[in-house]
């Protein structure tokens with residue numbers, strides 16, 4: 001029985017799978033198939049675009065599983081995600097195909113009809129897919145673990161898929177610790193589809209990291225959760241109480257088993273948790289600074305600094321709470337590490353087009369950033385986006401009228417931040433002469449090679465000269481672009 005997994009990549013608020021990242025989904029699916037004694041082929045959408053023979057060979061397979069979905073699309077250097085248009089005609093109608101991933105959240109009825117050649121699964125898809133694959137392989141369904149621990153067995157069995165990734169071993173494994181969000185109120189957010197927080201057993205997470213490490217992976221991001229601070233915490237409180245002791249033990253055990261990890265980073269942090277549980281969070285920030293690797297970023301959602309917008313959209317954190325979280329992370333994380341970057345810095349997200357927004361909202365957002373600057377605090381990245389409106393969210397009924405009305409204000413705000421704040425922050429974080437190590441060369445344009453560290457939110461570095469893809473080198477910062485730096489190899 002021949003089964004292929006085609007990774008069309010994903011980008012969700014709390015999961016990234018565009019190269020150099022590999023999301024957990026292809027690993028879980030590969031593990032499910034291995035559990036059913038099937039040896040699947042894994043490939044990426046980029047690989048089949050470049051290699052017609054490979055694509056053609058898939059026409060003879062018994063089943064192709066396609067993973068896709070860019071819920072929060074960005075700009076990508078490492079790969080080009082599969083578009084809906086591309087998926088429609090990717091394979092012949094006669095080939096048996098399944099479509100899984102966050103793409104299904106945003107499909108309209110018309111788009112579903114265009115994709116009628118696929119069997120489209122719900123999201124999250126793991127339970128449904130395993131039932132389907134069990135029947136497909138002629139196996140009786142066995143009893144499975146409940147909740148997110150369901151994926152643990154497959155995560156281990158699926159680790160070997162990384163060797164089929166075109167960029168292996170230069171990939172970052174996105175690791176899931178839990179699904180869901182304790183807040184679940186923000187008017188625009190799709191994370192509520194995962195419901196109440198459902199955590200994976202930390203020993204299973206460590207075992208998965210170890211399995212990937214044993215395959216040769218050295219770069220990891222604990223990025224697949226809505227709030228890393230609360231992982232393993234006490235969820236009996238409205239805002240979960242972090243458990244610093246468990247967090248220290250968790251990290252010690254990762255390093256005991258995988259001593260040669262090169263990158264260990266996180267992604268999302270809810271600033272509400274930090275401001276509500278200051279002492280516990282302080283300990284966890286220390287733990288992250290000590291046990292994770294430099295260049296780490298806590299991406300935090302402020303979304304808006306306007307109290308009216310916060311109230312009307314039931315956002316989690318208020319500006320003073322976010323400022324508090326920024327200060328606390330800076331206190332322990334601002335020191336420069338061995339790879340040239342501060343150990344651990346906050347990142348901020350803004351969303352435009354929410355209910356209650358006025359032109360003053362943009363002024364308040366800008367004033368907030370100015371106050372961060374005036375306090376001498378560091379921000380590693382500022383993400384400014386327009387709200388994407390999904391069925392099932394409160395924003396769906398409200399619509400995009402403010403997005404349209406404030407288009408100009410949004411553009412002006414974004415431009416001001418890029419020009420005045422981002423650039424100054426970049427100069428503070430990476431002063432001229434700073435040596436950045438382990439830069440992986442990715443793309444050559446003219447006489448410049450673009451390289452990045454294999455890290456969370458890596459800074460784009462334009463290195464003078466032409467260097468082959470996948471060469472690793474060190475370089476010193478000599479100049480600044482808007483959100484990138486120019487450097488010379490050293």
Ligand code: SF4
Pocket residue numbers: 181182183184185186189190191192226270301315316
């Ligand atoms: S805090 Fe709000 S935006 Fe963040 S994951 Fe939860 S519901 Fe979504």
